[in-house]
Amino acid sequence: MPLTDSNIAAGIGDDAAVMKPPTRSICLVTTDILIEDIHFTLDYTDPIRLGKKALSINLSDIAAMGGTPQYFLLSMGLPLHLPFRWVEELFQGIQQVAERYNLSLIGGDTSLARKVTINITLIGRGKAGEITYRKGAQPGDQIMVTGTLGNAALGLRILESHKGDSSISRTEDNDLTELIEKHLSPIPRIAEGRLIAKNHLASAMIDISDGLMADLGHILEESHAGAKIWVSQLPLSEAYRRKVLHYTSSEIDLAISGGEDYELLLTTPRKKGEKLLGLFKKSGLKITPIGEIADSRYGLRLFLDDGREYRPMVKGYDHFKNRGK
Amino acid sequence: MPLTDSNIAAGIGDDAAVMKPPTRSICLVTTDILIEDIHFTLDYTDPIRLGKKALSINLSDIAAMGGTPQYFLLSMGLPLHLPFRWVEELFQGIQQVAERYNLSLIGGDTSLARKVTINITLIGRGKAGEITYRKGAQPGDQIMVTGTLGNAALGLRILESHKGDSSISRTEDNDLTELIEKHLSPIPRIAEGRLIAKNHLASAMIDISDGLMADLGHILEESHAGAKIWVSQLPLSEAYRRKVLHYTSSEIDLAISGGEDYELLLTTPRKKGEKLLGLFKKSGLKITPIGEIADSRYGLRLFLDDGREYRPMVKGYDHFKNRGK
Numbered sequence: 001m002p003l004t005d006s007n008i009a010a011g012i013g014d015d016a017a018v019m020k021p022p023t024r025s026i027c028l029v030t031t032d033i034l035i036e037d038i039h040f041t042l043d044y045t046d047p048i049r050l051g052k053k054a055l056s057i058n059l060s061d062i063a064a065m066g067g068t069p070q071y072f073l074l075s076m077g078l079p080l081h082l083p084f085r086w087v088e089e090l091f092q093g094i095q096q097v098a099e100r101y102n103l104s105l106i107g108g109d110t111s112l113a114r115k116v117t118i119n120i121t122l123i124g125r126g127k128a129g130e131i132t133y134r135k136g137a138q139p140g141d142q143i144m145v146t147g148t149l150g151n152a153a154l155g156l157r158i159l160e161s162h163k164g165d166s167s168i169s170r171t172e173d174n175d176l177t178e179l180i181e182k183h184l185s186p187i188p189r190i191a192e193g194r195l196i197a198k199n200h201l202a203s204a205m206i207d208i209s210d211g212l213m214a215d216l217g218h219i220l221e222e223s224h225a226g227a228k229i230w231v232s233q234l235p236l237s238e239a240y241r242r243k244v245l246h247y248t249s250s251e252i253d254l255a256i257s258g259g260e261d262y263e264l265l266l267t268t269p270r271k272k273g274e275k276l277l278g279l280f281k282k283s284g285l286k287i288t289p290i291g292e293i294a295d296s297r298y299g300l301r302l303f304l305d306d307g308r309e310y311r312p313m314v315k316g317y318d319h320f321k322n323r324g325k
Numbered sequence: 326m327p328l329t330d331s332n333i334a335a336g337i338g339d340d341a342a343v344m345k346p347p348t349r350s351i352c353l354v355t356t357d358i359l360i361e362d363i364h365f366t367l368d369y370t371d372p373i374r375l376g377k378k379a380l381s382i383n384l385s386d387i388a389a390m391g392g393t394p395q396y397f398l399l400s401m402g403l404p405l406h407l408p409f410r411w412v413e414e415l416f417q418g419i420q421q422v423a424e425r426y427n428l429s430l431i432g433g434d435t436s437l438a439r440k441v442t443i444n445i446t447l448i449g450r451g452k453a454g455e456i457t458y459r460k461g462a463q464p465g466d467q468i469m470v471t472g473t474l475g476n477a478a479l480g481l482r483i484l485e486s487h488k489g490d491s492s493i494s495r496t497e498d499n500d501l502t503e504l505i506e507k508h509l510s511p512i513p514r515i516a517e518g519r520l521i522a523k524n525h526l527a528s529a530m531i532d533i534s535d536g537l538m539a540d541l542g543h544i545l546e547e548s549h550a551g552a553k554i555w556v557s558q559l560p561l562s563e564a565y566r567r568k569v570l571h572y573t574s575s576e577i578d579l580a581i582s583g584g585e586d587y588e589l590l591l592t593t594p595r596k597k598g599e600k601l602l603g604l605f606k607k608s609g610l611k612i613t614p615i616g617e618i619a620d621s622r623y624g625l626r627l628f629l630d631d632g633r634e635y636r637p638m639v640k641g642y643d644h645f646k647n648r649g650k
Contacts, residue, residue, distance in 0.1 A: 028341040029432060031432055060340075064340035073446055077442065113442075121398055
C-alpha cells in the first residue's frame with residue numbers, strides 16, 4: 001500500500017497522518033473493531049480472509065453513506081504465539097482489498113495482545129448533496145436490498161456445526177462453499193452505494209450488519225416510520241434455499257435476522273424506483289424490492305403471499321453491541 | 326459530549342460520521358490502542374484515569390504535530406464481568422478530557438472482549454505552514470523538551486514494586502503521588518505544541534512515548550542527523566531526584582529511556598531558541614534545552630559535565646511496538 005496519494009503529506013512514520021481535506025466534498029469516518037473469539041475464531045478463519053473482512057466491513061459503512069473510501073488507519077493487537085507467516089497473510093488480505101478500492105494506509109498502532117484484535121478506522125469522501133442517511137424514509141417509499149439475504153448467517157451456522165472438522169473448508173459441495181464464503185469474505189457494496197448516491201435515488205440507506213429486521217429498525221427509528229415487508233420477495237440464493245432447512249427449522253428467520261449480510265438496505269421514493277431498477281440492471285448489479293415504508297404507528301410487519309402476517313421466532317442480532325453507527 | 330459542532334452533519338447514530346472538512350486547514354489523524362495487561366493492569370488503574378489517559382495519549386500525537394484536536398472515534402472491547410459502574414467511570418474520564426479540549430465524539434464501536442481494549446482515533450486540524458514533522462532537524466539546532474523526564478517511568482516502577490498492595494494508591498508521600506500520577510494521568514502538551522507551531526519555532530518535533538533516546542532517534546532518523554545531549558541539563562523533577570535511587574541503580578536511565586513521558590521533544594534553529602524560551606516563560610510553560618543536533622555521522626551521544634561520554638545501560642523502550650507514528 002504505497003503512499004502515492006498526493007493529498008497525504010505524511011502517513012505512517014510521523015506522530016499523525018497529515019491529510020489535505022477534499023475540496024468541495026465532505027469527509028466520512030467510520031471505525032470497527034474485530035476481536036478473536038467474539039467476532040471470529042481462528043479455528044475456521046484464515047488470516048487472508050480475516051484481513052479482507054476487517055477492511056470490507058468498514059467499506060460497507062462508507063458504501064451505506066453513498067461515499068467513496070480513501071484512507072484507513074489500522075490498529076492491531078497480536079498474540080506473541082502467532083507465526084510471522086500468519087501476520088504476513090493478514091496484511092496480504094488487507095492489502096488485496098486496499099488495492100481493489102484504491103485505499104491508502106495512513107497510520108496505525110501495533111501492540112501485543114492476548115487475543116487477535118483488529119481496529120480499522122476508514123475515511124472517505126462524499127458530496128454533501130449525495131450522502132445518504134438512515135433518516136429520510138417516507139411512507140409510500142419502496143424498500144429495496146442489494147444481493148441476497150441470509151447466506152452469511154447460514155454460512156456461519158454451517159461452520160459452527162462442523163466445529164473441529166477442518167475438512168469443511170475443503171468441501172466440494174458448491175452450495176456450502178458459497179454460503180461459508182459469504183460469511184468469511186463479505187463484499188462491500190461500494191459500486192451499488194455510489195450508483196444510488198450519485199443519482200439521488202435513496203431517501204434512506206444503511207448496510208445490513210445486524211440483520212434485515214434490526215437494521216431496517218434503525219432506518220424506521222431515525223425516519224420515524226413503519227414498514228411492511230413481503231416475505232416471498234426476500235432475495236434468497238439457490239444455495240440458501242437448498243441448505244437452510246438442514247441447519248435450522250425456519251426457512252426465512254436467518255435471512256431476516258441472521259446478520260453480517262453487508263448488503264445495502266435502502267428506501268426510494270416510488271417515482272424513482274423504476275429508474276433505480278433500470279440503472280442496476282444496466283450495470284449488472286442485483287437489487288430487489290422487498291416492501292414499503294408505512295406510517296410510524298404501523299410498526300414493522302412481515303406478510304406472507306396469502307395475506308397472513310408472519311411472526312418470526314427471533315429478533316435482530318444484537319449481542320451487547322452498540323455499533324455507534 | 327454533545328454534538329454541538331456545526332461541522333458535523335451526522336455523528337453517532339449513522340453508518341459513518343459526516344464531517345465538513347476545515348477550510349484553509351489540513352486534517353491530522355492518529356490512532357492508539359490500549360490493551361489490558363499489555364499497556365495497563367486493572368490492579369492499579371482506575372477507570373476514570375484510564376479513560377483520561379486513553380484520550381490524552383492521542384492528544385499528545387496531535388500536539389507533536391502542532392495541531393488542534395477536534396473529533397474522536399472510540400472503539401472498545403469490554404469483558405462481561407466489568408461492573409456497569411466501571412464502564413460509566415471510564416466514560417467519565419474520557420468525557421473530562423474531551424470537555425477540557427473541546428472535542429466531539431463522532432463515532433465508535435463497542436464489543437465484548439476478554440480483556441479491556443480501547444482504541445481511539447483522533448482527528449485534528451492544522452495550518453499547512455505550521456505543521457511540525459519528525460524530519461527537518463539541522464546540525465546546530467538546539468534540542469529542547471517540555472516538562473520533566475522520567476516521572477512516568479519511575480511512577481510505573483513504583484506501582485509495580487507495590488503490586489498487590491493497593492494502599493500505594495492512598496500514599497501520603499507527595500513524591501510517590503506525583504510520580505504515580507504522571508504515569509496514570511499524563512497531560513498532553515497541546516498548548517505547548519500550538520505555541521511552538523503557530524510561531525514556527527520548531528524544525529522538528531515528536532512526543533516522547535517510547536523514551537527520550539528512542540524518540541530522539543526517530544527525529545534523527547527522519548532528519549538524517551546526529552545529536553549530543555548534556556546529561557546534567559535533563560529536566561528531572563525534585564520528586565524524581567529524591568526517589569529514583571530507591572527503585573533503580575541509575576539516576577538517569579529511566580529519564581532517558583523509560584517511556585510514556587508524553588512530553589514534546591523538539592529541535593529549534595539557534596536564532597529562534599531565545600524567542601522560544603521567552604514565549605514559554607511568558608506563558609508559564611516549562612521547556613528546557615538539553616542538547617544540540619549534529620551531523621548524521623556523529624550518532625546520538627550523551628555527555629557528562631566533565632566532558633566524559635555517558636553510556637546508558639538500556640536502550641529505548643520498544644516491546645515489539647511499531648507505533649505507526
